[in-house]
Amino acid sequence: MPRFPNPESHLMPTDIVIAPITDADVAAVVDLWSRCGLIRPWNDPIADIALARASGDAEVLAARVGGAIVGATMIGHDGHRGAVYYLAVDAERRLGGLGRRLVAAAEDWCRARGVPKINLLVRKENAGVMAFYAALGFADTRSVSLYKTLDADVAEREAAQKADWAAKIATKA
Ligand SMILES: CC(C)(COP(=O)(O)OP(=O)(O)OC[C@H]1O[C@@H](n2cnc3c(N)ncnc32)[C@H](O)[C@@H]1OP(=O)(O)O)[C@@H](O)C(=O)NCCC(=O)NCCS
Numbered sequence: 001m002p003r004f005p006n007p008e009s010h011l012m013p014t015d016i017v018i019a020p021i022t023d024a025d026v027a028a029v030v031d032l033w034s035r036c037g038l039i040r041p042w043n044d045p046i047a048d049i050a051l052a053r054a055s056g057d058a059e060v061l062a063a064r065v066g067g068a069i070v071g072a073t074m075i076g077h078d079g080h081r082g083a084v085y086y087l088a089v090d091a092e093r094r095l096g097g098l099g100r101r102l103v104a105a106a107e108d109w110c111r112a113r114g115v116p117k118i119n120l121l122v123r124k125e126n127a128g129v130m131a132f133y134a135a136l137g138f139a140d141t142r143s144v145s146l147y148k149t150l151d152a153d154v155a156e157r158e159a160a161q162k163a164d165w166a167a168k169i170a171t172k173a
Contacts, residue, residue, distance in 0.1 A: 016098065018105040021049075021060045021072070028069045029060060036088035040165065042158040045086070052076055061105050063089075063098055071098045075106040082110035082118040103136050121145060125169055 021029055030045045039045055052058035058076025062069045070093045074085040084106050089098045110118055119141070122129055149155035 015065055016063055016101060017065075018061055018063045018071075018101060021053075021062045021069075025060075025062055025069060029062060029072045032069055032072055032090060033086050033088050035091070038086050038088055041161040048074070048086075059109065060086075061102065061109070063102055063105075065093075071102050073102050073106055075109050077110060077113060077115045080115075080117075082106065082115045084118060084120040087120075099132060100136060 026046060026049055029049065030039075033039055033045055049060055052060060052074055055076065057078070058074065060072060060074050063071035071089040073087040076083050076085075084103065087099065087102060087106075089102070107118060110116075118138075120133070120138070122133065149158055
């Protein structure tokens with residue numbers, strides 16, 4: 001993990017191209033998310049990408065340097081607020097402004113659709129990333145985020161996977 005500040009990762013704006021992915025990029029994006037620790041057993045990133053891209057109200061944006069994908073995020077909206085998911089920057093490229101650029105691209109994506117606000121979730125075990133979002137102007141909603149898995153069988157499987165995951169995290173701590 002590069003130390004802050006990371007002068008090696010500072011890129012000229014013209015070096016970076018941020019654009020929606022194509023089918024050919026899916027494997028590289030999933031690999032990036034996996035390397036960045038964003039995949040959980042109860043989420044299928046390939047299915048998540050397919051659903052987002054088919055919806056018309058969501059997209060996966062990738063940041064490229066010389067053709068290689070070095071960052072990515074999923075952005076969508078529900079007709080009221082935008083939502084950022086799976087934000088990741090390659091570990092070698094962190095602390096050089098790429099995460100900020102990706103979030104700015106997600107914000108522009110929302111603005112272009114008349115969506116005035118963005119929400120995002122930070123997992124409790126990833127609280128270290130809060131300083132990044134604070135630097136970008138994000139604030140605590142002071143609300144509790146609730147969810148429900150609609151299929152009972154899937155919910156049961158997820159509960160077991162989450163319990164396994166929590167146990168793994170606890171043994172690492
Ligand atoms: C979070 C992440 C995307 C940030 O990407 P990045 O390219 O390193 O971020 P930037 O260089 O654009 O940083 C923007 C600002 O946040 C600050 N920042 C970034 N990471 C930080 C950290 N871990 N702690 C404190 N501040 C941080 C930077 O110093 C910078 O501040 P400045 O502009 O005032 O100087 C990257 O660390 C990452 O991929 N993490 C793993 C995946 C993850 O946790 N994603 C978020 C899921 S909610």
